[in-house]
Amino acid sequence: xxxxxxxxxxxxxxxxxxxxxxxxxxxxxxxxxxxxxxxxxxxxxxxxxxxxxxxxxxxxxxxxxxxxxxxxxxxxxxxxxxxxxxxxxxxxxxxxxxxxxxxxxxxxxxxxxxxxxxxxxxxxxxxxxxxxxxxxxxxxxxxxxxxxxxxxxxxxxxxxxxxxxxxxxxxxxxxxxxxxxxxxxxxxxxxxxxxxxxxxxxxxxxxxxxxxxxxxxxxxxxxxxxxxxxxxxxxxxxxxxxxxxxxxxxxxxxxxxxxxxxxxxxxxxxxxxxxxxxxxxxxxxxxx
Amino acid sequence: xxxxxxxxxxxxxxxxxxxxxxxxxxxxxxxxxxxxxxxxxxxxxxxxxxxxxxxxxxxxxxxxxxxxxxxxxxxxxxxxxxxxxxxxxxxxxxxxxxxxxxxxxxxxxxxxxxxxxxxxxxxxxxxxxxxxxxxxxxxxxxxxxxxxxxxxxxxxxxxxxxxxxxxxxxxxxxxxxxxxxxxxxxxxxxxxxxxxxxxxxxxxxxxxxxxxxxxxxxxxxxxxxxxxxxxxxxxxxxxxxxxxx
Numbered sequence: 241x242x243x244x245x246x247x248x249x250x251x252x253x254x255x256x257x258x259x260x261x262x263x264x265x266x267x268x269x270x271x272x273x274x275x276x277x278x279x280x281x282x283x284x285x286x287x288x289x290x291x292x293x294x295x296x297x298x299x300x301x302x303x304x305x306x307x308x309x310x311x312x313x314x315x316x317x318x319x320x321x322x323x324x325x326x327x328x329x330x331x332x333x334x335x336x337x338x339x340x341x342x343x344x345x346x347x348x349x350x351x352x353x354x355x356x357x358x359x360x361x362x363x364x365x366x367x368x369x370x371x372x373x374x375x376x377x378x379x380x381x382x383x384x385x386x387x388x389x390x391x392x393x394x395x396x397x398x399x400x401x402x403x404x405x406x407x408x409x410x411x412x413x414x415x416x417x418x419x420x421x422x423x424x425x426x427x428x429x430x431x432x433x434x435x436x437x438x439x440x441x442x443x444x445x446x447x448x449x450x451x452x453x454x455x456x457x458x459x460x461x462x463x464x465x466x467x468x469x470x471x472x473x474x475x476x477x478x479x480x481x482x483x484x485x486x487x488x489x490x491x492x493x494x495x496x497x498x499x500x501x502x503x504x505x506x507x508x509x510x511x512x513x514x515x516x517x518x519x520x521x522x523x524x525x526x527x528x
Numbered sequence: 529x530x531x532x533x534x535x536x537x538x539x540x541x542x543x544x545x546x547x548x549x550x551x552x553x554x555x556x557x558x559x560x561x562x563x564x565x566x567x568x569x570x571x572x573x574x575x576x577x578x579x580x581x582x583x584x585x586x587x588x589x590x591x592x593x594x595x596x597x598x599x600x601x602x603x604x605x606x607x608x609x610x611x612x613x614x615x616x617x618x619x620x621x622x623x624x625x626x627x628x629x630x631x632x633x634x635x636x637x638x639x640x641x642x643x644x645x646x647x648x649x650x651x652x653x654x655x656x657x658x659x660x661x662x663x664x665x666x667x668x669x670x671x672x673x674x675x676x677x678x679x680x681x682x683x684x685x686x687x688x689x690x691x692x693x694x695x696x697x698x699x700x701x702x703x704x705x706x707x708x709x710x711x712x713x714x715x716x717x718x719x720x721x722x723x724x725x726x727x728x729x730x731x732x733x734x735x736x737x738x739x740x741x742x743x744x745x746x747x748x749x750x751x752x753x754x755x756x757x758x759x760x761x762x763x764x765x766x767x768x769x770x771x772x773x
Binding site: 409 | 587588589608609610611612613614618619621625627628629630634637638639640641642645646686687690
């Protein structure tokens, strides 16, 4: 009985850490949707690009790891801005389905391009962080870092959106795009900035994922759907909701996996998602 | 050109034969008008006359197809919409258009978004709150939950936060209860008294003519007549068509 409790506690704590990672993943996608009203279906592929970038900067070019990561974040931020300028902007006034298809097209383009450029073999940056053991419980170090970074990122984002002029404009533009010029705001510049920020968050996620996973052209498929589901569960565009949903989802995966098999954790989580879509289609945190 | 420059000296805003419209639909035909510093004028006319289009054209939200708009002698031809406010033209749009999920204070903050306006944010906030003490009481309230009159105050306050020379007001009385309409016109009178140059567009002709110095009558996109408010109030044309006397 004693042992059982400790393993359950470990599952809960690991779920908490997984929740941090999922929360960080959903942050950028939610930001972009909340502000620009466009879903980046290719969001996880931006993360994949970031992972490859870090791999090349660190392993191939031999840069220090933190520099490689910073450069990776910057590169994905630029990719996010470019995605808006060249792909989203021309369809900004189009039907939502067209916007979805266009970013879906970018998803396949990036996957195919990555396959051609980097090959299909798995790559690894070869950094292995030891798990942290407290008593009988062990934590994955990368997940602990991801958890900390996700909390810090969320907090920084909150302060930025609440306190600064630019942050207030980002919240305002999602409510009324048409009158922003009357405030002296160039809407396109806000969109480009938001896209770069969303890209930068994808880059940040890439930094944490390269510590835990091998890199391959289809890795986006491992994170893309779950990121999207979490955003929907929290209410698309609602960053606080996405944050809460990430932790709930992670607990289903982790604790469900503890009682049954690991795969069952995902099954339970997705059944929960489907049930929630019937019960609260606006998201658990959604108001409208 | 010299003659034009001489003529426009003294005018703060000057519209010269401005035509404008939307895709496939012309809404303004050769509209000319001018506003001198410190003056308050109204553009009156029936629904669909092009009054809102006129203000949207001045703010460059709609392109000018022919003619020119001059602010203090400077042509707005190549000025994009988001730079118009930097020239001192602030607009309170039709329907108020507050950011409904931002607080009152955040809405006012958006009015001071211009980098040039930011250092004077707290000073102007104080001024706006002195003008509308009600807004100060509700500063943390979400703008969407304000009453109609309070929302109009907030929209006017937001426009004042940029420190404009010229304030454009689009139908400030629309959609408000009669009692509130009266208080909004009192507010407009106070803003004029503060020395702001005001261009107000209204359907509520009787009320607005009591507030402004001069007015232009706009019908189907054309200026039909203009004159001092008292003159227009007394004119048969206006009395018969708009005041129902």
